[in-house]
Structures are given as C-alpha cells and as structure tokens.
Amino acid sequence: MKVVGLLSGGKDSCYNLVHCVQQGHELVALATLAPPGSKDELDSYMYQTVGHDAVHLVAEAMGLPLYRRIIKGTAVNQRSEYGSRTASSSTSSSTEDETEDLYHLLADVKAHHPDIQAVSVGAILSNYQRVRVEHVALRPDINLTPLTFLWQRSQSELYAEMLDAGLVSILIKVAGIGLDERDLGKTLGQMQMKLERLSSMYGAHVCGEGGEYETLTIDSPLFRKRIEVGETETVVHSDSGFGSVSYLRLKNARLVDKEDGLTATTARTPPLLDAIGRRTLRAAQAEEDASRTNAADLSNRVSSLDIKDSSLEYPSPSIRRKGRYLVMSNITGLSTSSPSPVSVEDQVANAFGTIRSLLSSALSSQPLGMQHITHINLYLRSQTQFARVNSVYRTLFGVSPPTRACVALTSLPPGCDLVINAIAFDDMPAFDRRALHVQGRSFWAPANIGPYSQSLVQAEKIWVAGQIGLTPADLSLPKEEELQTALSVQHARRILKATMNDMGGRSVEKGWVEGGICWLDDVGRVEIARRAWMCQGESDDDDDDGEEEKEGEETENWLGQTGGDGSKVRPMLFVVLPKASLPRSAAIEWQLTAHTGRIPPPIELTEDTVPSDESEDDDDDNEPGSDTTDVRITRQTATVESFEVVHTITSSSLNIVLFSSAEMT
Incomplete structure (x- = not known):
C-alpha cells in the first residue's frame, strides 16, 4: 500500500516507517502538526511538538514531501473514547478539539495524493492516541488503514531493536523522575542502561510511553543523509525534587552526508508466535x-x-x-x-x-x-x-x-x-x-x-x-x-x-x-x-x-x-x-x-428496576x-x-x- 507517515521526528514515528517499508509498503509523503506562532513546546495530549523545528530535516533526509499544519485546537475531549456510541453521531466531534487538526492535515495529504491507502503511526501503548488517530483515519472521506507495527510491543525489546537497526535518536525533552537536563542530547545507546534502571526502580517506561522523555531521530536506515544537531539551547520548563521538565532548542541543525550512504532497511520482525x-x-x-x-x-x-x-x-x-x-x-x-x-x-x-x-x-x-x-x-x-x-x-x-x-x-x-x-x-x-x-x-x-x-x-x-x-x-x-x-x-x-x-x-x-x-x-x-x-x-x-x-x-x-x-x-x-x-x-x-x-460497586435495585417475575432466590445474582x-x-x-x-x-x-x-x- 502507498503510505503517508505521521511524523513527530521522534524514534517511534521513524522506526514504524522502517517496518512499513520492510513489510512491502511504499512511503510517498510525511505529515506533521506543529505548535502555533513562536512556541517551541505545546502541552498537547496528542502530539509531540518539541523538536518541531527539525522535523523538516527528517523529511528531507528521507527525500519525501512534508505536509505541515498548525495545531489550533485543544484537548476538549479527554475521555478514553472519541466520538459517540450512537451510530448516527459517531463521527461528529468538537471542531475545537486538537484531534480535528489531524483530520484537516490528512485531508490535505489526500488532496495531493489521492492514491494513498494507509497511514503510519508510531503508537506503542497509548490507547488515547491510537483511538483518535484511527477515528480520523477511518472516516469515509479519509479512509486510510492505520499501520501500527510497534503496538503492544515489549518496550525493552523494542528499544534494543531500534539500536540494532541503526536508528540514532537523541533525547530532546525530559520530564520523568531520574532524568534531568544533563541527559538532553544523549543518544538512545548512551541512555539504555539508565532507562532500564529507572524502569526497575520506579516503573518508568523504557520507551518513554509515560511521557518520561521525547526524542529526535538524527539517523535511520531510511535516511539518505544524517542530521547534525549543531548548537542547542537548554530550556528548563520546571524543576522539582522529583524531576525536572526541560528541553532542547535547536538553533542551526543541518543535514550532512552519511559516510556509507543509504543503508539497508533492517528491523527485526517479532516471531509470529511468542x-x-x-x-x-x-x-x-x-x-x-x-x-x-x-x-x-x-x-x-x-x-x-x-x-x-x-x-x-x-x-x-x-x-x-x-x-x-x-x-x-x-x-x-x-x-x-x-x-x-x-x-x-x-x-x-x-x-x-x-x-x-x-x-x-x-x-x-x-x-x-x-x-x-x-x-x-x-x-x-x-x-x-x-x-x-x-x-x-x-x-x-x-x-x-x-x-x-x-x-x-x-x-x-x-x-x-x-x-x-x-x-x-x-x-x-x-x-x-x-x-x-x-x-x-x-x-x-x-x-x-x-x-x-x-x-x-x-x-x-x-x-x-x-x-x-x-x-x-x-x-x-x-x-x-x-x-x-x-x-x-x-x-x-x-x-x-x-x-x-x-x-x-x-x-x-x-x-x-x-x-x-x-x-x-x-x-x-x-x-x-x-x-x-x-x-x-x-x-x-x-x-x-x-x-x-x-x-x-x-x-x-x-x-x-x-x-x-x-x-x-x-x-x-x-x-x-x-x-x-x-x-x-x-x-x-x-x-x-x-x-x-x-x-x-454494589448495585441497589429498586422495585421499578427489577422485573416482577424475578424471584427472591435470584437476589445474589443481581450484582x-x-x-x-x-x-x-x-x-x-x-x-x-x-x-x-x-x-x-x-x-x-x-x-x-x-x-x-x-x-x-
């Protein structure tokens, strides 16, 4: 299938693209959502926005067109469901919700590439994100099959596979216990042992699924060139005894030639049976x-x-x-x-x-x-x-x-x-x-x-x-x-x-x-x-x-x-x-x-909620x-x-x- 990749620039969105290619799909475009104005970081429930100023370099490194749209909405609907359980209104949603920005983004892509059949999504564990992407992608006028090859994978195994596949990503935001601004700019390889230790000590997610950190991919098997980060600025958003929230602002990142050129696409496919x-x-x-x-x-x-x-x-x-x-x-x-x-x-x-x-x-x-x-x-x-x-x-x-x-x-x-x-x-x-x-x-x-x-x-x-x-x-x-x-x-x-x-x-x-x-x-x-x-x-x-x-x-x-x-x-x-x-x-x-x-919780049934032919012998089954x-x-x-x-x-x-x-x- 022809695929558009949802791209945050992070490790998950980039690694899922590697799997898409390995499964025989064709990448034709990339799409991203960015914060408005001069904001570096947006407190979004749906999207990674830190590092948005380098996402265009990721697209250029892969030689693919990038479609960009500004996030205008907010997380109006924060429930586990998105849409209505009633069929007649299942697709109606608040136009002010940030999820609808994704709809307009994919509609733009479809207008330019009407033959696109699927969308690549780097979701690993977040049902909140998955539910909303699927809700948008499967609307009749979009009709894109979601490809989520990282979904429900073991995070430790997935992390190791990314390294083995030649994916190079750096931490550009930290927001979890045990992580601070000193970890910014370090690669996944450098952080592996520390993240595994934090997982065993505090239950932190190795792949950052709990929002512990976010990344920028600077090299991948799909990159024709790699990203040189260049000069950065550390921005401390908040600091406490439990963990700081800080991120990198990239000032002059650029593409440079890779020594070996485009490498073979390699990603370990998990066995069919565990x-x-x-x-x-x-x-x-x-x-x-x-x-x-x-x-x-x-x-x-x-x-x-x-x-x-x-x-x-x-x-x-x-x-x-x-x-x-x-x-x-x-x-x-x-x-x-x-x-x-x-x-x-x-x-x-x-x-x-x-x-x-x-x-x-x-x-x-x-x-x-x-x-x-x-x-x-x-x-x-x-x-x-x-x-x-x-x-x-x-x-x-x-x-x-x-x-x-x-x-x-x-x-x-x-x-x-x-x-x-x-x-x-x-x-x-x-x-x-x-x-x-x-x-x-x-x-x-x-x-x-x-x-x-x-x-x-x-x-x-x-x-x-x-x-x-x-x-x-x-x-x-x-x-x-x-x-x-x-x-x-x-x-x-x-x-x-x-x-x-x-x-x-x-x-x-x-x-x-x-x-x-x-x-x-x-x-x-x-x-x-x-x-x-x-x-x-x-x-x-x-x-x-x-x-x-x-x-x-x-x-x-x-x-x-x-x-x-x-x-x-x-x-x-x-x-x-x-x-x-x-x-x-x-x-x-x-x-x-x-x-x-x-x-x-116990259910107290009143006389008007219990059928008259229910015998008292059934009382134990009323809960x-x-x-x-x-x-x-x-x-x-x-x-x-x-x-x-x-x-x-x-x-x-x-x-x-x-x-x-x-x-x-």
Missing part, C-alpha cells in the same frame, strides 16, 4: 495422527445425547433479565405479517429493530438502546452472506461497539438467513464501560476494521470477540490448522492482557478467564483444540521439552486464578460445525469471557461479578443437524446464558 504460542503449537501438533483416528472414540469419553430434528420447534424471540444483564435470544429478521421472502439486508434491519424494541421496553430507570449491548453472537445460514450482513450491521453502532462472534448454522428455518443472541447491560445509573477496538495493522493481534471491538469491559466482566488464526501484519489466514489453533488462542490471550493493562491504576487485581466456546469445522480437530487449551494452564516449569525461551517473553499461566477444584484450566465448550461455517473458512474460532478481579464461583463440570454430546456439541464443561448460570447456542437446539 513463547506461550509456541508451546500451544507444540501441544496442537503432538500425536496428530492419533487424534484423527481417535475422533470417532470421543463418545467413549463423554455421555451422549441425541436430539431428532423432527421433534424441534424453533423458539420465539425472548428477553430475560438477570440483575443488570439482559439476555436476548433467537432474534430473527423474519416478519410474521409478511409471508414474502425478505432480503438478507432487510433481515438484519428487522432483527435489530426487534432488539431495539426489546431494549426500550426493558424495565429500567431509563430506556435502553443499542449502546448498551456488550456482546453479540451472530449466526448466519452461510458465511457467503457475511459481506451483505456486515454492510448493514456496521451502520448500527458508533464507537466502542459490542464484541461479536460469528458462525454459520445451515439448519436455520426456511427463509431465515440469520439469528442473533445478544447480551446488554443496564448501566443506569452509569457504570464504566471500556472497549478495546484496535483497527490498525500490527504484529500484535488482528485489526478489527469493522463494527465490533476486540474486547469490552463492563461491571468488571470482560467479553472477548471471536478470534480466528489470522496473521496480524497482513490479515492472511495460514493453511496449517495447528498454526491457526495456536494463533487464535494467542490473539485471545493478547487481547485480554492488553485489556487488563489498559485498566492500570484503577485498583484492578489480577483477573481470570471464566470460560468460553471453541468453534471447529471438523470433529477430528476437537482433540487438537482440547490439547491446545489444556496447555494454557501450564507454566514454564511444566514445559520440559528443553526449548530456551527468549528473554522477557511471557511464559506463565495467563488464565488467572485456579478453579474451586484446583484446576488451572477454565471451562471450555467445543462445538463442531460443517465445513466453511467459520469466518474466512477458518478451522477454529475461540470466544472467551473473563473477569478483571476487581469487585464492582455483576457474582457469577465467578461455584464452578460445575458437565460432559455430554448433542447433535442437531448442522452442528455437534462434542464436549462441554460448564460453570455459572450467566456463562450458560452467554453461550446460548443450546437455545438453538
């Missing part, structure tokens, strides 16, 4: 032939339950309230008043019309709407209908859309092309809701350039969207089913970890995975998936194959607390579907729920998070034409409600 991912792959690959031959013997391990299709009556749409949760099941788009065929698009609209009606009629202090939905399971007659369904679905939500899992069920009733099961949460009075909706391509996990979030947290419950084994950098699907298995579990794990990290500083204890569904398209893969899931409860000490893991890689059990029976592995339901029933014809898809580990004890294990097989449940382990009643595929039977 330590736990490789462990998962080994488990999936073990005894592969035996698992296929033993597939027919699964009935010997679980009890069997056969259900005849002729005895089934398709249930009607329903809504049930459990405390603050509302569970809507078996929602179709068919009209009982019109026997004529209904298009797929109309069925989507009709189904969500039913959901709106159910939500608005739910007993609550205020009417609920689409913005209160937290998770959706979408069942299609065929995955060939996915694009048509999504064309309507994507218009229904604003920012922070609910998580989603999508599979195909060929046994839907005649004329019915889709069924929706949804979970909503009554947040009246308001409960905090945080969504992770990463839409940029990276080495981390697949981008969701679409109408659903990777994860969503509300009332301390975490919903993780269905994950298939895509390669994050280019969204391709590997052919090897074992690799898909390992990748898809890794995606779910990384999403959960990023979700928990984003809640730092909010009294979040280490959480745990509650359970999930594993969707498969071949009964022969059940044993492969089971082994992959079972090994997630292992620690590095359990792995006796002698493989040396890379320093700093996560190898511990990520599932969190053990169950009541001491088991490290969480409950998992394995469901077998016909071929081509999963998105992209994937072999496997995982969807999980988890808990933050934090006790939510979110109360479904995390009393794990019960059950095993059985059920076959209903288009899918087969071959192994179940169930826990609390709310988990049963979430994984409501049983209602489809």
